[in-house]
Amino acid sequence: MSLLIIALVAFAYAAPPIAPEVPEEEEAVAKPLNLGGCKDGVNNVIKVADINDPNLAIHAKDVVIHTYFNDGTPSCYWGRAYVSLPGKLKIVKGSVVVDKEVKDLKKAVAKMTVRKNSWFIGTVCYDGVSQKYQVPGNVCSRNIYPDIGDDFLxxxxxxxxxxxxxxxxxxxxxxxxxxxxxxxxxxxxxVNGDWQGQIALVLGKQKIAHVKVPSNGDWVYVY
Known part of the structure; x- marks a missing residue:
């Protein structure tokens, strides 16, 4: 998966750097809560918004993501999307619009801003800079190539x-x-709680793409 598409769900990548990965069998002991009332395509929906700046070269349009548990069943939290760790995110619709030619895209850097709705955690990354000593700088800002792949580039x-x-x-x-x-x-x-995030692609000193998740400025539950 290219870094750009991963960046569309930047909020889901805020907490894992703080909480190290564990073997699959250890995590399997914890069963997902039975939250009920979760209809696929209705309650487990996250919309990604493009930051509408005419100076940007690349835009995301009508991007919609559905959330799932690791077994493929829809994941919701009290009737809204729930990003489960482990789990899956599926991009079900949307497009990328390139308004003008972008040269040297290999040199672009993805810069994240990620925040938890918590006075204790608060902002984890701001404009590509880590705000927490537990989170290494390369989590909040990283080169998009070679992860993005030559064809998508x-x-x-x-x-x-x-x-x-x-x-x-x-x-x-x-x-x-x-x-x-x-x-x-x-x-x-x-990790447990509400998160929101933004991702900007920067080439040199120029911002060429910018999106936020969720689109309405609200929060997405992650656990």
Whole structure:
């Protein structure tokens, strides 16, 4: 999965750096809560918003993500989307619009801003800079290449509109993102809660793309 698409769900990548991954069998002991009232495509929906800046070269349009537990069943928290760790995120619709040619995209850097709705945790990353000593700097800011892949890099450098079905076929990119396990104690005391995030792609000193999750400025539950 390319870093750009992963960045569309930046909020889901805020907590794992604080909470180290654990073996799958250890995490399997913890059963998901029975939250009920979770209809696929209705309650487990996250919308990604493009920051509407005409100076940006790359835009996300109508991107919608569905959340699932690791076994593929829809994941919700009191009737709203629930990002489960481990779990899966599926991009079900949307497109990437490239308004103008982007040269040297290989040099672009993804800079994240991620915040938890908590006075104790608060902002984890701000404009690509770590705000917590537990979170290494390369979590909040990283080069998009080579993770993005040459085929997708070419698409994002060339003007046009590319839907995710086309991207998955031509750039050989999956629309399903698998999220890691985290230790149960840190999952309870650190990860558990509401998160929101933004991701900006920066080339040199110029911002070329910028999105936020969720789209309405509200929060997404992560556990």
């Amino acid at each position: 070419k698409m994002l450098s060339t003007p046009g509109t590319y839907n995710f079905e086309e991207i998955t076929k031509k750039a050989k990119v999956s629309n399903v993102i698998s999220l890691p396990s985290v230790s149960s104690s840190l999952k309870t005391f650190v």
